[in-house]
Amino acid sequence: MADQLTITSPDDWHVHLRDEQMLERVVADTARAFRRAIVMPNLRPPVTTVAAARAYRERIQAACPAELDFTPLMTAYLTDDIPCEEIESGFREGVFTAAKLYPANATTNSAAGVTDLLRIDSVLDCMARIGMPLLIHGEVTDADVDVFDREATFIERHLKPLTLRHPDLRIVFEHITTEQAVDFVGSADQNLAATITPHHLHINRNAMFAGGLRSDFYCLPVAKRERHRLALRKAATSGDARFFLGTDSAPHERSGKETSCGCAGIFNAPHALESYAQVFDEENALDCLEAFASRNGPAFYRLPVNSDCITLKRRDQLVPELVDGLVPFHAGQILSWTIV
Ligand code: DOR
Ligand code: ZN
Numbered sequence: 001m002a003d004q005l006t007i008t009s010p011d012d013w014h015v016h017l018r019d020e021q022m023l024e025r026v027v028a029d030t031a032r033a034f035r036r037a038i039v040m041p042n043l044r045p046p047v048t049t050v051a052a053a054r055a056y057r058e059r060i061q062a063a064c065p066a067e068l069d070f071t072p073l074m075t076a077y078l079t080d081d082i083p084c085e086e087i088e089s090g091f092r093e094g095v096f097t098a099a100k101l102y103p104a105n106a107t108t109n110s111a112a113g114v115t116d117l118l119r120i121d122s123v124l125d126c127m128a129r130i131g132m133p134l135l136i137h138g139e140v141t142d143a144d145v146d147v148f149d150r151e152a153t154f155i156e157r158h159l160k161p162l163t164l165r166h167p168d169l170r171i172v173f174e175h176i177t178t179e180q181a182v183d184f185v186g187s188a189d190q191n192l193a194a195t196i197t198p199h200h201l202h203i204n205r206n207a208m209f210a211g212g213l214r215s216d217f218y219c220l221p222v223a224k225r226e227r228h229r230l231a232l233r234k235a236a237t238s239g240d241a242r243f244f245l246g247t248d249s250a251p252h253e254r255s256g257k258e259t260s261c262g263c264a265g266i267f268n269a270p271h272a273l274e275s276y277a278q279v280f281d282e283e284n285a286l287d288c289l290e291a292f293a294s295r296n297g298p299a300f301y302r303l304p305v306n307s308d309c310i311t312l313k314r315r316d317q318l319v320p321e322l323v324d325g326l327v328p329f330h331a332g333q334i335l336s337w338t339i340v
Helices: 020-031 050-063 084-092 117-130 147-165 179-187 198-202 205-209 226-236 269-282 286-301
Strands: 004-008 012-015 036-039 071-077 096-101 134-136 171-173 192-196 243-245 309-313
Touching: 004 286, 012 243, 012 269, 020 050, 020 269, 036 050, 050 071, 050 084, 071 084, 084 096, 084 117, 096 117, 117 147, 147 171, 147 179, 171 179, 179 192, 179 226, 192 226, 198 226, 198 269, 226 269, 243 286, 269 286, 269 309
Parallel strands: 012 036, 036 071, 071 096, 096 134, 134 171, 171 192, 192 243
Antiparallel strands: 004 309
């Protein structure tokens, strides 16, 4: 059994870095392990212009400790009436790496999201033409659809028709949580990929209700039944190039989690790579960690892989109850891998 693992440095293809003081608190947690990260645009107000993305990128760089080599990759927040020209010029100028589709009101700060995919059809045409990836929060928002069925329903109602309407559009189905999503991505062509979070590999929906209501395990899309978790573990550790790392680390203040209507989001950045390593180890698939964490993402985004390496050692570490006042994923637990 390998006790040490050296892989090409990984990237995080989906993270929430927030802004202002929260940004300063969390950016190093991501930058310590990941060379690049796709940064979500769901700020208040959302990042809908090239100028806003440029300014946000500068704030991230300013907040990141100088000794860490970290490149934030910015995303545009799609709205019903975002102009094609804004998306295209941002992509061509190297400011926008991708654009993010939040169905309106699907999750945190998504009120300005898209109300009907048909309204952005010309933007999607443009993105397909220029090769710009579309990142999708894949849940329907209809109140009459059970919260645990929202992802599977999104595939049928929206994602399948979308891939038929725009076969050349390159799509990342973000933070998938169901076997339906695994199957759909697995049977699609190379234009469709998916990110998988550490928490959806570790917990099923029971975690939210273990002995009481545990908001620290509440995120969107919510964790599903055990059989879905097992399907995600199989996909992530399979070596299939369409599945890659995206933590969806989403920090919230304690006051936002410890309340009668708590925010969705799990803060996993401080130990994300070790958390994934544990899953790959448990699945006897450590040899596939590098593909998932460091190769498949750059291949999909058509970016070079990182040129340096990171080493993990099989060494227990106790995850603290709090990291900078925030409850990290795995708080109080022992992880069996440590970054050297
Ligand atoms: O759990 C989540 N938190 N899911 C999302 O889609 C958004 C995120 C956040 O911004 O807090
Ligand atoms: Zn997210």
